[in-house]
Amino acid sequence: MSKSTDRKKQAKILRIFRKVHRTTGALLFIFFFVVSVTGLLLGWKKHSNGMILPKSYQGTSTDLKDWLPLDSLHSIAVYHLHESVDKDLKLDLERIDVRKDKGMVKFVFLDHFWGIQLDGATGELLHIEKRRSDIIENIHDGSILDYYFNTKGEYFKLVYTSIMGLALLLFTITGFWLWYGPKRMRQSRK
Incomplete structure (x- = not known):
């Protein structure tokens, strides 16, 4: 395979990863926002002077x-x-x-x-x-929906954490490739 064909293949993979990364980010933006804000609050709960954790x-x-x-x-x-x-x-x-x-x-x-x-x-x-910390934890892990809909077995939590975990894994892989792919393409030109 020629260098030109190899570069085109790498560029195509890079475009696919960029599109997957961008689309997933746009679709899950609000969920990532909620997870990040609630995660910050939970991280600070012991230092909130009783506002979050009594x-x-x-x-x-x-x-x-x-x-x-x-x-x-x-x-x-x-x-x-x-x-x-x-x-x-x-x-x-x-x-x-x-x-x-x-x-x-x-x-x-x-x-x-x-x-x-x-x-x-x-x-x-x-x-x-x-118990504000419990409310924040339930929002963070999606179990707040199980609470409000009174579902047994925490199915909302299971689906939510699976989607968010897989999305984070996908973001990690595509984000790494978006960083590493151009470096690899530049090296292959030499």
């Missing part, structure tokens, strides 16, 4: 034998949620975070983005929090 408050005892039983703490958390936020909120739990080193237990509810922090030993309310 502060963890200190309880009175770090010794678990001094703590109230978990079912009692749960009842207290439910009481505070209904009295302070909304009495009609569902009570399904996403998780219970036991922070022994802080003497605190955090109840995070599933169907809304509220959390209740209680002193593990006394049951005293330490903090009621809107």
Whole structure:
């Protein structure tokens, strides 16, 4: 194969990669924008002075034998949620975070983005929090759609993360080739 034919072939591949790179970027622009902004927010969440990630408050005892039983703490958390936020909120739990080193237990509810922090030993309310970091995480990974459409199995999240992961891989490959291809063509002229 002659140098001229080889260069034409390389130029054709380069044009194809440029078109794929440009088209994919245009089609997925809004998704890349959302992923980048939410990723930045998640990266900064611990340094947001409680705006994104709520502060963890200190309880009175770090010794678990001094703590109230978990079912009692749960009842207290439910009481505070209904009295302070909304009495009609569902009570399904996403998780219970036991922070022994802080003497605190955090109840995070599933169907809304509220959390209740209680002193593990006394049951005293330490903090009621809107879980903004959870909302941002759900937007970042696409599971916010599963939440709003109440889908089981997180299918929106699966499709969204697959598309975004494959698009990022495609961007990496085509972007590398858009950088390396012209260098290779210049070297082949010599």
